[in-house]
Amino acid sequence: MVLIGLPGCGKSTVGRQLAKRLNTAFQDTDAVITDRIGMPIRSFFEQEGEERFREIEHRVLAEFLDGGYQGVLATGGGIVLRDDNRECLRQARSVVYLRASPDDLVRRLRHDRQRPLLQVSDPLKRLRELYAVRDPLYRDVATFVIDTGRPSVSMLANLIATQL
Numbered sequence: 001m002v003l004i005g006l007p008g009c010g011k012s013t014v015g016r017q018l019a020k021r022l023n024t025a026f027q028d029t030d031a032v033i034t035d036r037i038g039m040p041i042r043s044f045f046e047q048e049g050e051e052r053f054r055e056i057e058h059r060v061l062a063e064f065l066d067g068g069y070q071g072v073l074a075t076g077g078g079i080v081l082r083d084d085n086r087e088c089l090r091q092a093r094s095v096v097y098l099r100a101s102p103d104d105l106v107r108r109l110r111h112d113r114q115r116p117l118l119q120v121s122d123p124l125k126r127l128r129e130l131y132a133v134r135d136p137l138y139r140d141v142a143t144f145v146i147d148t149g150r151p152s153v154s155m156l157a158n159l160i161a162t163q164l
């Protein structure tokens with residue numbers, strides 16, 4: 001099961017709870033990438049550029065899905081940008097899109113200094129742009145779309161677990 005959605009939608013927090021409930025493994029592509037590159041993603045973006053990051057991200061995703069990973073996998077918000085990643089995601093048995101509005105996301109991410117794409121003077125504007133481009137891509141590969149507006153993390157984890 002793969003979790004997709006914009007930065008701050010709760011892929012990692014919900015994913016961890018969900019994995020516990022399902023008594024299965026939890027992995028996060030960003031954490032695997034961070035281990036592999038040996039530095040924070042933000043520094044890697046500055047030093048090597050986004051394109052290099054996307055290459056590594058693709059390799060990591062393909063390794064999980066080609067390897068038949070059975071646990072819960074949280075992904076980076078930009079995972080749906082590449083065609084080949086969307087192809088990979090179509091092979092997964094379930095892909096859950098945690099949808100959140102840009103207004104909610106900007107509130108949740110107001111103290112974030114780690115996400116390279118949000119270190120701008122107007123993060124809400126940036127999130128609206130990301131939403132406009134990515135929401136259709138997330139929907140395109142999702143087997144299940146869940147609105148994260150009201151429910152708590154544990155309610156979301158329960159909801160997803162019952163939909164599997």
Ligand code: S3P
Nearest residue numbers: 006007008030076077078115116
């Ligand atoms: C990105 C989101 C990040 C991380 C990288 C790029 C994006 O992950 O993969 O900074 O393009 O939206 P989160 O969605 O966990 O923030």
